Structures are given as structure tokens and as C-alpha cells.
Amino acid sequence: MSGIDERLFQAVRTDDVDAAVAALKSGASANYIHVEEDTTVRDRVxxxxxxxxxxxxELVELLLAHxxxxxxxxxxxATWGSEHEPCLFGALSPSGPVKHPSAEIVRALLESGADPNVPRVWRENFNNEVFAINRAWGNQELIALLRAYGAGK
Structure with missing residues (x-):
């Protein structure tokens, strides 16, 4: 972990596009993985x-462009199991004040090569692309977009 990479992560965490641009210009890696640990859990984000x-x-497109x-x-x-979730699943299950996924973000990920059939693993159980489609909240635009990029094939 470098300080500049961590500054990029904190800029993303606080939605500070200008700080993210500055961190990337200073050499931060768009593939940086932030690690948080406590006694029972280790998160790699x-x-x-x-x-x-x-x-x-804006941040998603900036990072993809870099x-x-x-x-x-x-x-x-964690002591009770593990979870592995691709960025596409993260885009389909937003956190914070935004409650519904953005088709523009999903499209940007897919256009950049995101595989809609990469499984999500939760406590050693695989969930296939149908789960990704279910994460589309019944949004027909998102479902059609996922299918257009090969979900379910």
C-alpha cells in the first residue's frame, strides 16, 4: 500500500472526483485494493x-479510463465464511443514499470487459448470472443490457 493509493481510495469513498484525478496523476493505481482488518474479518476492497x-x-469512468x-x-x-463479489454486482447493489443501480455504470463496466457471468460467492455458495439479473431489481433496461453482453449464455 502506498500513501497515494490510499488517497485515491479515500477520494472515492468521499466522492471527491478532483482528489481522485490528482491521486491518479500522481501515480495512484486504478487497481488499488484497500484492506481493512479486525479480529474476525478481513475486507479487500x-x-x-x-x-x-x-x-x-464519473469516478467509475475515470478509474476505467486509467x-x-x-x-x-x-x-x-471472515471466521464464518467468505464473500467474493465482482464490481458488476457492486454496481447492481448500490449502498448509501442511491437505492437503485445505474444503467450507465453497468454499461461502462460491460463495455470495459466486465463478465456478466462471473459468479458471486457467498459463504462458499456460488450464485450464477441469474443472481446478477435478479440484482437488476426487475429493471428491464438492466436485464436487457446484461443479456446483450452475454448474461446467461
């Missing part, structure tokens, strides 16, 4: 995943 969860289209891996996965290892 790709900076792109954090931007997807926050539904910040080479962020659209298939990067959030990873949580």
Missing part, C-alpha cells in the same frame, strides 16, 4: 468496487 457501490458514474480491472472482486474473509 478494490477502488473500482467502492466507486460502483457509491454509484458515482486501467481499472472491471472484473476486480471485493473479498471478505
Amino acid at each position: 478494490p477502488v473500482l468496487y467502492a466507486a460502483c457501490k457509491k454509484q458515482n458514474k 486501467g481499472a480491472d472491471p472484473n476486480a472482486e471485493y473479498d471478505q474473509s
